[in-house]
Every structure is written in structure tokens, then in C-alpha cells.
């Protein structure tokens with residue numbers, strides 16, 4: 001594994017959830033397990049096959065790499081991340097692991113069929129720089145596939161708790177202050193077109209507690225992701241207690257319903273930018 005010490009924009013794995021790095025590794029696994037079946041359906045529709053080469057940019061701990069390997073055993077995967085410690089957890093997936101900045105890849109021009117960026121661009125201050133590099137490494141006709149969220153259409157929960165809106169706004173504000181953007185979902189297709197990708201499409205996908213236990217939504221709806229923001233001075237103890245109370249009410253309500261919305265955008269590369 002090629003090594004260096006770099007940092008992932010507004011993403012800090014040790015401060016993203018309760019329990020530091022260990023907690024974040026568990027969160028990434030749970031997040032991938034929850035929605036991967038829906039994501040796989042879209043990847044197949046977008047032409048990802050076992051005989052192709054997929055570059056997973058910002059692969060993190062390999063949570064999705066493991067899912068991809070299980071679903072498409074023949075797929076050639078190159079997993080890149082800026083964080084060497086996280087990427088070390090992707091050992092054993094059969095992917096080639098490369099520590100690098102997505103904006104400056106040690107890969108040959110036109111060498112991959114598909115580039116997947118899952119929950120990465122929301123942490124990157126200069127997304128255009130990354131997408132230009134993506135165009136370079138994709139073969140002409142190859143596809144970039146970007147999965148993201150948007151704070152304004154993250155989903156629906158019933159019962160809903162309007163008193164949580166201020167807390168959510170503070171979380172988004174903290175990420176913005178660190179150079180990220182949790183409202184990136186609304187810009188995805190325009191970003192891809194602006195960077196020269198063609199045949200741009202958007203494929204939203206939903207995950208609900210009709211198909212999964214409500215408890216499986218804890219990484220998204222529970223207070224674990226908010227606790228580090230107490231130490232950072234973004235949230236008060238009262239706000240954290242409110243969030244914990246509302247999650248406890250929600251999870252113990254047998255009638256509670258939640259649907260999370262993910263946004264996958266894809267575009268075709270005409271070849272490297274001139």
C-alpha cells in the first residue's frame with residue numbers, strides 16, 4: 001500500500017461519531033449495509049459489470065468495497081483514500097489500495113471504466129478539481145457515479161420533530177465551516193455537466209423501515225453523530241439531550257416510519273479535459 005499522511009476535507013473519522021475511530025468504522029459498515037442493495041441496483045443499471053474496472057474514490061474503511069466484492073466477485077476494484085489509517089481497514093477486500101488525494105491520482109490516463117464517489121464530494125472543498133482528475137483517469141465513454149445527500153431532502157420521518165430543525169442546521173453549518181457541503185445533492189447533475197460529463201442522469205433511492213428494523217437507522221437518526229459536536233462547542237448539552245430524547249421516542253414508537261433518500265448522479269466522460 002502506498003502511504004502518506006493526508007486529510008479528508010471536512011471529514012474527520014475520529015470526531016464524526018461517538019466512540020472515535022472505532023465508532024466511525026461501525027457507522028460506515030452499518031450505513032453501507034442499510035442501502036447497498038438499492039445502490040447496487042443503480043450501479044448495475046449504470047453498466048457496472050463483473051468484467052469492468054472500478055475506481056472507488058474515498059473508499060474509507062472499505063465498507064462498500066466489501067459489499068461490491070460480495071455482489072460482483074469478478075469486479076476489479078482500485079480503492080483510493082486520502083486517509084491511510086481508514087484505508088488499512090479495506091485490506092482483505094481484494095481491491096488494490098492506494099493512499100492518494102482524489103484530486104491528484106497516481107493512475108494512468110483512461111485506465112478505468114467506472115469511478116464511484118460515495119459520500120465523498122460533500123467533504124471536498126474543490127469538487128471541480130476532483131472531477132477533472134476523474135475525467136482524466138476514466139476511459140472515454142467511462143462513467144462517474146456520485147452518491148450524496150442533501151440536507152433539504154434527506155427523507156421523511158413520522159412522527160417528525162420540528163424542534164430538531166435548529167440542531168440539523170447547526171450540523172450542516174459545522175460541515176460548511178470545515179469546507180464541506182451537506183446540500184451538495186441539489187448541485188450534483190449541474191456539477192457533472194459543468195465539468196464536461198455527458199448523458200448526465202439522477203437516480204434517487206429510498207431506504208425505509210418497511211424493509212429494515214428501525215434500529216438500523218440509528219447511525220442516521222440517533223445522537224451518536226451529534227456527540228462530537230458537543231465537544232467542538234457546536235451543540236449544547238440541552239440540544240444533545242433533546243436529540244437523544246426524540247430518537248428514543250421514535251425508536252420506541254411501533255408506528256414510527258422513516259424513509260431516507262440518497263441521490264446518485266452519473267455522467268459519461270468524453271475523455272480528459274483539454
Ligand SMILES: C[S@@+](CC[C@H](N)C(=O)[O-])C[C@H]1O[C@@H](n2cnc3c(N)ncnc32)[C@H](O)[C@@H]1O
Pocket residue numbers: 007008009011028032057058059060061062063064080081082083086100101102103117118119120123124
Ligand atoms: C464519509 S467517508 C465515506 C467512505 C466510503 N465512501 C463509504 O461510503 O463508506 C468519506 C471518505 O472520503 C475520504 N476523502 C475525503 N476527501 C478526500 C480526498 N480529497 N481524496 C481522497 N479521499 C478523500 C475520507 O478520508 C473518507 O474516507
